[in-house]
Amino acid sequence: MIIYNVTSNVDDSIHEKWMAWMMEDHIPKIMATDKFYKVKIVKVLGDEQHGGTTYSVQYFADSREKLNEYYNDHSPKLRAESAGLFGDKILQFRTELEIIKEFKSV
Template sequence: MIIYNVTSNVDETIHDKWMAWMMEKHIPKIMETGKFYKIKIVKVLVDEEHGGTTYSVQYFADSREKLEEYYKEHSPELRAESQHLFGDKVLQFRTELEIIKEFKSV
């Protein structure tokens, strides 16, 4: 399994608009692609020296192939929409993670 992680630092001036867009439009659109079986949005608990609030959005895919399909078929349009709406008010970096094993408490 693969986690596609997008970390975003969101400027306070657009925070509420960005969060509403993520919850009501962006994440539902991504779920509709069928490439991910689960998405989590989490707040990074750190005081940013340059301000803003940082979030990690984790997109869980069954395989690397599903992630590659997402990149090819959906990512350019969705990234362009984010850039158009928020410009440099949201700074992002992306990482890909492979789940080796999960441990759970019983």
């Protein structure tokens, strides 16, 4: 399994608009691609030196192939939409993570 992680520092001036867009528009569009089976949005705890609030959005894919299909078929349009709405009010970086093993308490 692969986690596509997008970390975003969101400026306070657009925080509410961004969060509503993520929950009501962006994440549902990504889930509709059928490339990911689960999404988690988590807040990064701690004081931000540069202001704003930081979130990690984790998109879970069954395979590298599905993630690559997302990159090729959907990502450019969705990234452009985000940039058009929020511009430089969001600073982002992306990482890919491979799940090796999960441990759960019994």
